[in-house]
Amino acid sequence: MIRTTIMLAFWAVMLPLAAFLFPWVLITGDIRTLYRVGMWSARTGVRLAGIRVQSVGLEQLDPSRTYIFMANHVSNIDPPLLAPRIPGRTSIMAKQELFKIPILGKAMRMASLIPVNRGDRDAGIAAVRAATEVVKQGIHMMIYVEGHRSFDGKMLPFKKGPFYLAEECRVPVVPITISGTHYVMPKRRFSIKPGVVTLIFHKPIEPEEFGSREQLMEKVRSVINSGLPPEYQT
Numbered sequence: 001m002i003r004t005t006i007m008l009a010f011w012a013v014m015l016p017l018a019a020f021l022f023p024w025v026l027i028t029g030d031i032r033t034l035y036r037v038g039m040w041s042a043r044t045g046v047r048l049a050g051i052r053v054q055s056v057g058l059e060q061l062d063p064s065r066t067y068i069f070m071a072n073h074v075s076n077i078d079p080p081l082l083a084p085r086i087p088g089r090t091s092i093m094a095k096q097e098l099f100k101i102p103i104l105g106k107a108m109r110m111a112s113l114i115p116v117n118r119g120d121r122d123a124g125i126a127a128v129r130a131a132t133e134v135v136k137q138g139i140h141m142m143i144y145v146e147g148h149r150s151f152d153g154k155m156l157p158f159k160k161g162p163f164y165l166a167e168e169c170r171v172p173v174v175p176i177t178i179s180g181t182h183y184v185m186p187k188r189r190f191s192i193k194p195g196v197v198t199l200i201f202h203k204p205i206e207p208e209e210f211g212s213r214e215q216l217m218e219k220v221r222s223v224i225n226s227g228l229p230p231e232y233q234t
Helices: 002-019 022-028 032-048 078-085 096-100 104-110 121-136 161-169 213-226
Strands: 051-056 068-071 090-095 114-116 140-144 173-179 195-201
Touching: 002 032, 022 032, 022 104, 032 051, 032 078, 051 078, 068 161, 068 213, 078 090, 078 140, 078 173, 078 195, 090 096, 090 121, 096 104, 096 114, 114 121, 121 140, 121 161, 140 161, 161 213, 173 213
Parallel strands: 051 195, 068 140, 068 173, 090 114, 090 140
Antiparallel strands: 173 195
8 A cells, every 4th residue: 555655646746747848838739748757657656656567579569660559458557557668659548537637638638648438439439530540640559458447357348449440540450468467456456566567569460461350359359368377368
């Protein structure tokens, strides 16, 4: 509990400091410095919580290309663990309620993050369209393909939206296996246990390898599943 408090306190301190950059961002329209501060803060906060992160497979990524990253999701700690380790600027789909928070919501929109309402099909379609425009700008997209966190560490059924996006954008898809966050911070637990989390960046699936939407979904699921410990594989 102490480590969790330290992490949250650090982020609470960094938020107003980052806010000092906001007038500059509004004037210039350049979000890059604020983005770097945000990624550094996320990485440092996780380290203060006692979580060590091992990244595997990053050498397979071409820094000149744009990717759609698709990962499993078991913990609230997944986003601040994963986002700073994706090379280059990355967008995500986030709950639309966050975009209503003053300053934070504005910063998220300027950073090309995508608001999504999980319970509204039409809003989901609009989110996919908005994400398509972001990817076309050369910004990576990071998606948790189950849509919700898993209770037991095993994968839930995948949402279809990410695969519509992949078909529309025709950029490589990178499956990511997140392993260890079910131990350090499972769903419905607030406190964090120190531990090791492994992020496996699997070989990109090229557009010509997609096949049908259903075949791509099965490929991504199989690859992510293969990186999980045996007790969490389905």
